[in-house]
Amino acid sequence: MSRKIICLFDVDGTITKPRQPISPSIEKFLLETVRKEFDIAVVGGSDLNKIQEQLGTENLFEKYKYIFAENGLIAFKDGKALPSQSIQDMMGEDVLQDFINFVLRYISELNLPFKRGTFVEFRTGMMNISPTGRNCSKKEREQFYEYDSEHHVREKFIQALKKEFPDLALTYSIGGQISFDVFPIGWDKTYCLRHIQGYDEIHFFGDKTAEGGNDHEIYESDLTIGHRVTCPKDTVNQLNVLIALVKENREKELSVPLQCV
Structure with missing residues (x-):
């Protein structure tokens, strides 16, 4: 068969x-x-x-x-x-807002070649976080990817989040050129x-x-x-x-x- x-x-x-x-x-x-x-x-x-x-x-x-x-x-x-399922149901609104507030403060203190709009994109099962902003052009995406490959902006961001929220059962996953995903472990x-x-x-x-x-x-x-x-x-x-x-x-x-x- x-x-x-x-x-x-x-x-x-x-x-x-x-x-x-x-x-x-x-x-x-x-x-x-x-x-x-x-x-x-x-x-x-x-x-x-x-x-x-x-x-x-x-x-x-x-x-x-x-x-x-x-x-x-x-x-x-x-x-x-x-x-x-939804991430807000799993995390709860108070914890979710604390997390997003930290993300936005962290991004506000980053010095990057450029910043655009939509730094946090809230989805059903995850959050997508982009230090440079998802509204950048295709050329800017490639520029940030090269910059990040040298300076490890996303990796350092993730380490900061893990340190700030050690008890949250979250996974941080780098994908694409400009962002990383955050979602509950197993998701x-x-x-x-x-x-x-x-x-x-x-x-x-x-x-x-x-x-x-x-x-x-x-x-x-x-x-x-x-x-x-x-x-x-x-x-x-x-x-x-x-x-x-x-x-x-x-x-x-x-x-x-x-x-x-």
């Missing part, structure tokens, strides 16, 4: 360039080649609107078996919404796996798989077979290898003669 397989993709850096729309060639490959062999799904840390901006709104829920926004806190299967991308049922193998593809990256936990999970990728082109290459291996195994299964007992 052939094994039932689903391929689960991170969005930014895996099937799209950071915060950019999916290219027609990548989408065509996923829908016309990969989907013939496996079910496909996506999981992103961003909210649903941002995922729709990148993957398109037309027939989106028909293209992917599952769509997971905010690490799976917002989840859809075959276009139908699945149960969700990383492995959260989405509770919704995926009926498969022999879940193959996860992501680019931020190192410790501290927002693909790390799901990449390392015992429930997935992890694939570390560097860009959408690398994702395509690794998918071609996977498809070839699966076809080879199926051919071997078919070539085994039936034995009568």
